[in-house]
Each structure stands twice: as structure tokens, then as C-alpha cells.
Amino acid sequence: MKERRRQSTGRYAGKSATERHAERRQRFLDAALQLFGAAPGYRATTVAALCEAAGLSTRQFYEEFRTLEDVLAALHLQVNDWAEAAVLEALGRTEGRPLADRYGFVFRAYAASIAVDPRRIRMTFTEIVGVSPRMDEQRLARRARWIDLMCAEAAAAALRGEAADRDYRIAAAAFIGSVNGLLHDWAAGWVDATLDEVVEELVRLLLALLRPAD
Structure with missing residues (x-):
């Protein structure tokens, strides 16, 4: 099992690390609502597919979550x-x-x-x-x-x-x-x-x- 990476704590583009974290997390959840809730479903979704749908990287995924x-x-x-x-x-x-x-x-x-x-x-x-x-x-x-x-x-x-x-x-x-x-x-x-x-x-x-x- 992959360990979650340590997150940055500084400001970037006028947003705090906490704000960026919340936005990334919600982007993953929004993408998951489509993939899990419509097609192909949770069991047929991969981390890579979720990251692509969210427009984020696998590194960012493991900063927010451990597993699907x-x-x-x-x-x-x-x-x-x-x-x-x-x-x-x-x-x-x-x-x-x-x-x-x-x-x-x-x-x-x-x-x-x-x-x-x-x-x-x-x-x-x-x-x-x-x-x-x-x-x-x-x-x-x-x-x-x-x-x-x-x-x-x-x-x-x-x-x-x-x-x-x-x-x-x-x-x-x-x-x-x-x-x-x-x-x-x-x-x-x-x-x-x-x-x-x-x-x-x-x-x-x-x-x-x-x-x-x-």
C-alpha cells in the first residue's frame, strides 16, 4: 500500500495549502461521482482513470487518499x-x-x-x-x-x-x-x-x- 506524501504548507497562486488541498480533494470526488456513479462504476475504475478524469496526477491522488x-x-x-x-x-x-x-x-x-x-x-x-x-x-x-x-x-x-x-x-x-x-x-x-x-x-x-x- 502506498503511503500518502507529505503536503506543501506554503501559499501558491494566492491560495493556502489547505485551500489547495480541499480543491484537489473535491476535484477527485467530482470525478469519482461520474466514474463510480455513472460509468464504468467503482469496481471498473482505476487510480489512473480517476486522475485523468480529475485532471490531476497520481502523485496528487496519493497526497489526498491512500486507495480508491x-x-x-x-x-x-x-x-x-x-x-x-x-x-x-x-x-x-x-x-x-x-x-x-x-x-x-x-x-x-x-x-x-x-x-x-x-x-x-x-x-x-x-x-x-x-x-x-x-x-x-x-x-x-x-x-x-x-x-x-x-x-x-x-x-x-x-x-x-x-x-x-x-x-x-x-x-x-x-x-x-x-x-x-x-x-x-x-x-x-x-x-x-x-x-x-x-x-x-x-x-x-x-x-x-x-x-x-x-
């Missing part, structure tokens, strides 16, 4: 961070709205972040699966964050009297699995529906889980 799997891990986290930020922003903007309106808005924000770009869906639900125990652990850890968020929202809804007061962890895990599976199948063309129809169905499922029995 490190790039895959970073890109998977970035795509999930984008989606999480969109959801949190939507939750903040819809505080106080009726439950159905609130979660319709939230799911549309999530869909706008993930489903608007097929490459992001592939990175979230396909390319990371089965790569290594490390990647499986990261994928499940990110899923656990979504489950925690849903449980927190359910608990808050229960306090407002909008949801049954119970433990939602199993229901949240089942629901997140449904979201992942449905969006994957929709992106693959296996579900004959518009994205709005998919979102509306997910909102109906969520409300059925949350609403009190009466």
Missing part, C-alpha cells in the same frame, strides 16, 4: 451529507405545520437531493454494497443515523399528540429500508411512477406508521 476505496467512502458520506442537510433544512422550515404537509415537504427535499441525480442514487444504494466489511459498516452506520432522526421526529410528534407514543426503532428501520428499495427501483426504471407519486406513497406509509390508532 477511500474515495468511495468519502463520496458516499458526501452524498449522504447533502441529503441530510436538505432534510434538516426542510424540517426547520416546516416546524409547526400539520404532519402530512411537513413530511411531504421533507421527502421532496430528500428526493431533490438524492433522486434528482441518478449518480447519487447509485452511490447511495448500489456501488457501496458488498465492496468490503468497512464499506458495509459505513453504509449501515449512515442508515442508523437516518433511523435515529426518524425516531427523534416520531417522539416529537408523539409529544404533540400527532403520533402514537411507542418505540419506533423497528418501524423506522423497516421504513428506511422501504425508502431505499423504492428509490433504487424507481431510478432503475422498475417502478412505473413519477417521482412525485413515489414521494406521496412514502408520505402515506410514514403517516400510517405514526398516526395513533384512533
Whole structure:
């Protein structure tokens, strides 16, 4: 395994070493989104191909990453961070709205972040699966964050009297699995529906889980 090279710490072209480092790293991630998320896919991409797509050298690659799997891990986290930020922003903007309106808005924000770009869906639900125990652990850890968020929202809804007061962890895990599976199948063309129809169905499922029995 190659060791990462020591990076320069001086300024160049008006930019600090930290700024240059961040820009190079993002160029590699942008190139990886295309190669991993579209074609040829993570397993068929080489370091040389990624460097060519990013317009950077292999020396610069090893200054930022150790392996291609490190790039895959970073890109998977970035795509999930984008989606999480969109959801949190939507939750903040819809505080106080009726439950159905609130979660319709939230799911549309999530869909706008993930489903608007097929490459992001592939990175979230396909390319990371089965790569290594490390990647499986990261994928499940990110899923656990979504489950925690849903449980927190359910608990808050229960306090407002909008949801049954119970433990939602199993229901949240089942629901997140449904979201992942449905969006994957929709992106693959296996579900004959518009994205709005998919979102509306997910909102109906969520409300059925949350609403009190009466």
C-alpha cells in the first residue's frame, strides 16, 4: 500500500495549502461521482482513470487518499451529507405545520437531493454494497443515523399528540429500508411512477406508521 506524501504548507497562486488541498480533494470526488456513479462504476475504475478524469496526477491522488476505496467512502458520506442537510433544512422550515404537509415537504427535499441525480442514487444504494466489511459498516452506520432522526421526529410528534407514543426503532428501520428499495427501483426504471407519486406513497406509509390508532 502506498503511503500518502507529505503536503506543501506554503501559499501558491494566492491560495493556502489547505485551500489547495480541499480543491484537489473535491476535484477527485467530482470525478469519482461520474466514474463510480455513472460509468464504468467503482469496481471498473482505476487510480489512473480517476486522475485523468480529475485532471490531476497520481502523485496528487496519493497526497489526498491512500486507495480508491477511500474515495468511495468519502463520496458516499458526501452524498449522504447533502441529503441530510436538505432534510434538516426542510424540517426547520416546516416546524409547526400539520404532519402530512411537513413530511411531504421533507421527502421532496430528500428526493431533490438524492433522486434528482441518478449518480447519487447509485452511490447511495448500489456501488457501496458488498465492496468490503468497512464499506458495509459505513453504509449501515449512515442508515442508523437516518433511523435515529426518524425516531427523534416520531417522539416529537408523539409529544404533540400527532403520533402514537411507542418505540419506533423497528418501524423506522423497516421504513428506511422501504425508502431505499423504492428509490433504487424507481431510478432503475422498475417502478412505473413519477417521482412525485413515489414521494406521496412514502408520505402515506410514514403517516400510517405514526398516526395513533384512533
